[in-house]
Amino acid sequence: MDRYFTQKTFMGVALTALVIAVFAGCAAGDTSGASGPAGITGKDIQTNIFQDVSDSVAKALMADLSGLVILDVRTPEEYAAGHLENAINIDYRASTFKDELGKLDKSKSYLVYCGSGKRSLESVKIMTELGFSHVYNMLGGITQWQADGGTVVK
Numbered sequence: 001m002d003r004y005f006t007q008k009t010f011m012g013v014a015l016t017a018l019v020i021a022v023f024a025g026c027a028a029g030d031t032s033g034a035s036g037p038a039g040i041t042g043k044d045i046q047t048n049i050f051q052d053v054s055d056s057v058a059k060a061l062m063a064d065l066s067g068l069v070i071l072d073v074r075t076p077e078e079y080a081a082g083h084l085e086n087a088i089n090i091d092y093r094a095s096t097f098k099d100e101l102g103k104l105d106k107s108k109s110y111l112v113y114c115g116s117g118k119r120s121l122e123s124v125k126i127m128t129e130l131g132f133s134h135v136y137n138m139l140g141g142i143t144q145w146q147a148d149g150g151t152v153v154k
Helices: 002-027 055-064 076-081 097-102 118-129 141-147
Strands: 050-053 069-072 110-113 135-138
Touching (some): 055 135, 055 141, 097 118, 110 141, 118 135
């Protein structure tokens, strides 16, 4: 039984890796599974609906994707203390959050961030439920951005 379990586990892991590689290539527009636009690789992909990206990939997206909307989902006070340049602010904790998201153009690409990555992750889940299809979640939020030397504006 141990041998069967080990083989079954190995096959499950191998199949999962194959599915991730295929989704990574397709989501990046590259059927070879190599890195896609803005250097997005399989390790940056969470699902085929939205993508988790590091702050360095986020910087590349900002440089490469014209029309990218940067969405800060922190409180207005946090936003005022310092935010990414050209970011719009919609407070995740506001009772009108989902309604405000619903007013955004679903055909555009969005880079979503918060303080540490928790609120932005929940935000991109809501955005996918609302029909957004080009959404990037910045891992580590603005905290990681600044730790890696990224600048903010007030």
